[in-house]
Amino acid sequence: MPRKPKSHTPEKTQGKSWGERLGPASGWLPAVAAFMILCLFAAAGAALFDVNSTPKTGQKANVTGLSAQGTAGLGRLLEARGHEVVVNRLEDGPLIDHAALEIITLDDDGGTLTYAYHFDEEDTSSASDEAISAAGESAVSSSEASASEASESDDDSYGAVQIPDPKRSKHVLSAPLGKVVLIVAPKWNAGRDPRNPYWDRGPSLVAKSNVTESLGFLSPMHEAKAPEDDKDAAAKMAASPPGTKTVRNGDMLVTFDDMAYVVNRDSRSVVTPAEPSGDSNSDAIADELNKLTPTREPMKHLWAFTPAPGDSTFKTPLTVGAITALQSITGPNLRPVLVGPNGEAVLSRVIVTGGRAQPEVPVYLLSDPDLLNNQILSDPQKVLSALTLVDTLSPKAAKPGRVIFNLTFNGLSLDHDLLHVLSRPPFIGVPLCLLIAGLGLMWAAFARFGPAREAPAGAPLGRGVRILADNAARLMAITLKEVKLGPAYADLVRDQVIKDKGYRAGISTESPDALADRIGRTHSTTDTFTDLKARAGKVMTVHQLIDITLKLHAWKTEIQRAHT
Structure with a gap:
């Protein structure tokens, strides 16, 4: 006889509703508690660790940028190679991590400029609120506009001028985060398109004046208290040593070297002149690149950057891929380390002129960021040259170490x-x-x-009745104990009467009870103390206790009134 097929549903659950199969709600309590614990851990993690995370930015020329101008690719390459990559957003302090190499990428002004207010000698009054607000507006304008506004304000009686940030200069020259500091100069404009905030701007070169202004912090800067008299302050500003400049920043006088940096860009381009495509944005980019159309023959695909004469940092030439508009920077405080095919200073070491103290650690300036930014990912040779450059400048090239990308120079710092x-x-x-x-x-x-305790089926008494019974039993237990307080209260009344009569302990040979009886007979009290104490020891109910306490109080009152 064939067997009857079994049902997929267990027999004990057949015929039951969904709520009955789900079970009592008390069984959910462990899962709810576990969910609350996970939520608590997630909230703590978000509050404690997200504050130090790498910011999510758009097109930027720093380690957070994923566009061609950014250096996020370099950070990932170093991590894949075994380096510990740290993104620092905190200003100098005892809690800051240190590393073997600190990389500072400058985007446009690089956050290295600050605004100082200067006044004419004849104007001894402070700057008005309108001037300060105008200076604040210029601070948030574009780099070209802010530079032109700063130059125009030099002719006014008061205004704002851009000066190198003394804090940045002190950091690089005196308190770096790495045993070697590599500064990457700006070259490309990176950010939102000025005409459409939802677009990123196309590739365009930074003005050379902005590049030179952003490098002003590479020289030592001196701050001194400004005289209260504006004429004396103006005299000190005019008496700056040759090659330096002094400006007034609030109540401080800032003196810095007026370095004459020279920025050069190779007019040869490896980009083939583009044909018009009909798209206005693409055509504008093509026109700008076509301006670099070579007047000479384009250079080869591979370039050799050779060590500068007299420098032993690089033992062999560095082979790199061709770079569009190769940028080189020269200055009185820059000593070339690597030079390009035509002798351009591509990598330089920063020195301090005038016989002053040199930087605490070696400080290098990379003139062209295309050697390290995300454009290297399109050419394996550029990737290899970038890693070789980092390994050569690091103090321990054979062993991968910690590399810090400092974002405080990019306006992305955090307050403590x-x-x-x-x-x-x-x-x-x-x-x-x-x-x-x-x-x-x-x-x-x-x-x-x-979990909630299940109530027994058919309980004789409800929960409220049991609670009332328990409370009644507790009150009865407390009531039976109160009757034992009678003798103690009698002794308390006796001691108060003896103290009021001036008797001291140890003077009389009589017992306290006999002394209390004698005092009572002297004052002709209605009851004797011995009789009242004996009755207090025999009370059985609370009402009897109240009666005997009233009689003891009356006995004490009779003695006190007779005394008065």
Whole structure:
């Protein structure tokens, strides 16, 4: 006889509703507690570690940029090669990490400029609010506009001028984060299109004046208290040593070297002249690149950057792919390390002139960022040359070390507020302790209550009746104990009467009870103390206790009134 096929649904669940199959809600409590714990960990992680994460930026010429002008690709290459890559957003302080190599990428002005206010000698009054607001507006304008506004304001009685940031100069020359510092000069404009904020701007070269202004922090800067008299301050500003410039920044006088940097770009381009495509944006880019159409023959695809005469940093030439509009920078404080095919200074070492103290660590300036930015990813030879450049400049080229990309020079620094301080050692222990305490409280609540206890079927008494019975039993137990307080209250009344009469302990040979009886007979009290104390020891109910306490109080009152 064939067997009857079994149902897929268990027999014990057949005929039951969905709610009955789901089970009691008390069984969900462990899952709910586990979900709350995970949410607590997620909230703590977001609050403690997201404050130091790498910012999500668009087209930028720094390690956060994914466009051709950014250097995010270099960071990933170094990580894949075994280097520890750190993105620093905190200003100088004791909690900052240090590394073997610090890379500073400058985008346009690189965040290395600050605004100082200068005044005419005849104008002794401070700058008005309108001048300060005008200076603030110029700070947020484009780099070309801000430079022109700063130059025009030099002829006014007061205004704002751009000067190198003394804090950046001190960081590079005196307190770097690496044993070697590599500064990458700006070359390409990176950011949103000025006509359409939802687009990124096309490839266009930065003005040479902006490049020279952004490198002003490479020389030492001196700050001094400005005299209160504006005429004395103007006299000190005019008496600057040759080759330096002094400006007034608030109540401080800032003196810095007026370096004459020279920026050159190769007029030869390896880009084939583009035909008009009909797209206005593409045609504008093509026109700008076609301006670099070679007047000579284009150079070969591979270039050899040779070590500069007298420098031993690089033992062999560095072979790189061809670079569009190769940029080179020369200056009095720049000593060439690598030179291009035509002798261009591509990599230079920063020195301090005038017989002053040299930088704490070697500081190098890379004139053309195309050697390290994301454009290298299109050419294996450029990738190899970029890694060779980093390994050669690092103090330990044979062993991958830590590399820091400093974003404080790009206007992406963070303040040392309470949240950021609590997210870094050693103060991170405070939020971690609070997190552990929260987990402990959650676990204690779960262990104390747990799943709901099922009520027994057919209980003779309800929960409210049991609670009332328990309370009544507790009150009865307390009531039976109160009757034992009678003798103690009698002794308290006796001691108060003896003290009021001036008797001291140890003077009389009589017992306290006999002394109290004698005092009572002297004042002709209605009851004797011995009789009242004996009755207090025999009370059985609360009402009897109240009666005997009233009689003891009356006995004491009779003695006190007789005394008065």
